[in-house]
């Protein structure tokens with residue numbers, strides 16, 4: 001009889017560390033973990049049997065501190081007991097080895113570098129701003145922000161219509177959870193409107209985040225940046241001015257306007273002029289900081305003396321930022337305020353000669369820039385004067401140096417350089433008179449004395465409001481140094497309150513003779529914004545007009561750093577950065593090609609970008625546009641607006657072009673839109689021009705059209721005008737390759753001849769630049785990082801289209817993602833190591849045979865890479881998850897509603913119909929294919945169907 005099968009007896013081996021106690025209880029409970037020595041605690045959902053090691057691992061993952069460095073303790077009677085890894089975790093534990101449960105960000109000695117001030121580079125700067133992180137610097141070889149795309153390629157001729165093809169809702173710099181949607185802009189803004197938006201956002205972000213600070217190492221003598229850059233910067237920027245401005249001083253700290261009631265500080269100063277400086281300082285400190293807690297310092301505890309509260313520990317409320325500051329921050333603020341007042345009393349010599357950071361410096365630059373902006377024709381003369389002033393300064397310095405060499409340093413010399421109180425303001429020091437005098441630390445030049453107030457008032461009245469800043473005598477008598485402070489006795493325009501500085505509204509602005517408008521016109525607003533940004537905003541971090549030439553790796557102690565070589569105005573310099581990312585752009589290098597017979601063609605042949613083409617000259621002409629990318633579609637619009645007679649769109653293959661409302665629908669979709677749906681919604685527009693989108697080379701699908709991919713070598717051109725101009729016969733698509741040109745004719749390879757063509761616009765697309773690979777010393781890209789180094793990254797928009805589903809057609813949703821990715825791994829490099837250790841990050845190599853540099857990822861590889869990065873790093877996914885499809889919808893719909901955008905699109909459609917009618921086509925206007933009701937239905941159907949699909953797949957519960 002067969003023996004029935006019996007389960008073999010497996011001997012149970014109890015490992016020493018194995019939990020003893022039989023079946024483990026899976027009953028849920030909560031463990032409250034508290035950082036030892038603080039009140040910070042978190043609740044961790046655990047079960048009865050959860051071991052201490054599990055909790056340690058969780059905390060390690062959250063904080064980035066290694067498990068072995070964590071100690072978990074629990075109370076045992078009146079003692080604390082250290083829990084072993086194998087112990088069941090208690091319901092209340094104390095954690096040693098961490099300072100906080102929030103993750104500790106990696107700090108860097110040098111700033112992070114951003115190369116490129118296009119859309120991507122600016123968004124990266126804003127990501128820093130949003131984290132209140134001031135330790136970055138941005139370089140661009142252009143002198144303005146905006147990037148190659150908008151500064152060089154976009155043409156100015158489309159200013160009446162659109163330039164951005166996708167919609168503003170998903171193409172703006174406010175695309176983050178910390179910003180409001182832009183208001184009052186067109187859904188398809190022009191180049192100039194967009195550039196203005198870039199300027200505004202970079203500034204207002206800095207304002208909102210209070211990140212006026214500077215980056216580490218930017219200027220010597222700005223301590224405490226690591227502690228609280230915002231505080232320090234605010235202190236530096238406002239500390240010196242606040243007292244005087246607020247109290248409406250005319251010049252110096254003594255000059256109080258008669259109608260201003262004297263403050264407590266003034267009264268005290270009046271009483272005791274000797275002590276006025278110290279009092280003023282402490283008054284400024286008091287004004288800013290209200291002490292909330294004061295207690296004697298414990299014995300042995302070091303106490304900072306510079307806060308003026310000897311042997312006391314204090315806490316104070318910082319009224320400027322509305323937060324309580326601790327002892328350390330308070331001391332730094334006090335110290336800074338004191339230093340600022342001591343070295344640079346308002347209107348004093350410190351302010352005149354202090355090389356950087358004086359209260360005046362930025363104002364002075366601003367007013368100079370403003371003057372030149374208003375009177376550009378005088379720039380030449382001003383430059384000459386500046387040169388002279390520089391020369392004088394150099395001479396003065398030389399003389400001082402000489403004097404120091406001949407006369408041994410003495411207290412008398414110090415006094416001479418300090419300018420005696422009786423020396424005439426704005427004059428050079430009288431060395432003979434000054435020598436031998438006792439130095440007085442408190443003596444300051446009387447820039448304008450109290451008695452002078454009336455005289456100054458008189459002078460101001462008689463002053464020509466539009467006189468250029470007086471940068472010295474314009475006579476050629478260089479040899480006789482005047483030692484006059486360039487603004488003369490009347491003081492600087494900024495002193496007089498006439499300066500167009502960052503203080504936008506100045507009630508005393510003279511209005512006569514067409515002077516600067518206080519209700520700003522566009523130009524003035526633009527200039528003003530730029531200078532405001534320069535002075536206090538994000539732009540303090542921008543180094544424009546600076547080409548980054550190369551980098552070398554420099555190991556600085558334990559930390560890897562990079563030395564960037566820069567070139568600005570032909571001068572080379574170097575800067576150290578801890579990491580950098582380059583956003584070189586993908587539309588930088590247009591493909592160029594010459595045709596045979598161009599010399600005999602007899603009409604203008606140009607590239608339809610860089611403002612190269614004079615579109616006004618094309619009116620009434622027959623034009624050939626060669627190429628069929630997004631730029632070609634944009635050129636159809638521009639040509640139509642300039643009333644050309646006929647457009648031949650010559651292309652090897654027809655690319656898919658997207659109607660405006662379809663693009664808007666995709667960019668506001670709550671779930672990615674399938675390619676099949678995209679094509680179905682494009683069908684009506686194509687029907688108008690007798691085409692079937694399903695027949696295009698870019699569409700790969702099965703017979704039942706359920707499995708559809710759109711793979712196109714060029715990005716979608718987006719615009720209704722393409723369809724309308726084809727409908728009206730204005731645009732004719734001609735498939736073929738140009739063989740040669742002859743007089744007013746194009747000859748194609750297949751023998752077709754296009755006759756009576758009067759102009760050719762070439763739009764051959766762009767080629768990536770090997771120079772970027774060379775600059776990056778790129779062997780391969782791991783994900784979006786160069787040669788496996790998390791500190792060097794690069795990203796540019798994908799040049800192709802390759803998808804089964806579309807989440808968007810616009811840059812901003814992608815940009816916010818990758819900018820946060822770079823930021824995350826710089827701050828938490830341990831996550832990068834973990835991600836690399838999986839070996840699953842896609843690699844991309846340069847391909848010489850195909851002429852494809854490594855830094856450019858095509859749409860397929862690029863999107864796979866981004867998906868891989870997010871899924872390999874759960875901590876990062878937490879950050880990027882907030883920028884999901886519903887966020888995208890919020891931004892897209894929040895910027896312009898369906899009703900608004902549809903109405904504008906239809907209005908444009910009818911405007912163009914009218915234009916074609918005026919050109920002689922009397923057919924009734926074709927109805928706009930995307931009515932409001934239709935678009936509403938598109939949205940509803942896609943929402944419903946995709947929701948059901950997600951539920952069916954189990955992705956939504």
Ligand SMILES: Cc1cc2nc3c(=O)[nH]c(=O)nc-3n(C[C@H](O)[C@H](O)[C@H](O)COP(=O)(O)OP(=O)(O)OC[C@H]3O[C@@H](n4cnc5c(N)ncnc54)[C@H](O)[C@@H]3O)c2cc1C
Pocket residue numbers: 115116117118119120121139140141142146147148149150153154155163164165166167171546547548549583584585586587588634775795796797809810811812
């Ligand atoms: C007319 C036009 C319309 C467009 N419309 C749309 C649209 O509707 N929707 C959309 O999504 N996209 C559109 N685009 C695409 C556009 O290119 C991107 O949206 C975006 O502007 C790219 O920004 P970027 O920062 O990557 O690159 P860029 O704008 O090319 O900027 C790169 C910057 O990097 C700087 N740089 C590079 N190397 C260095 C170096 N070594 N040193 C110093 N500086 C350096 C360059 O000077 C440049 O300023 C359009 C482009 C154009 C031209």
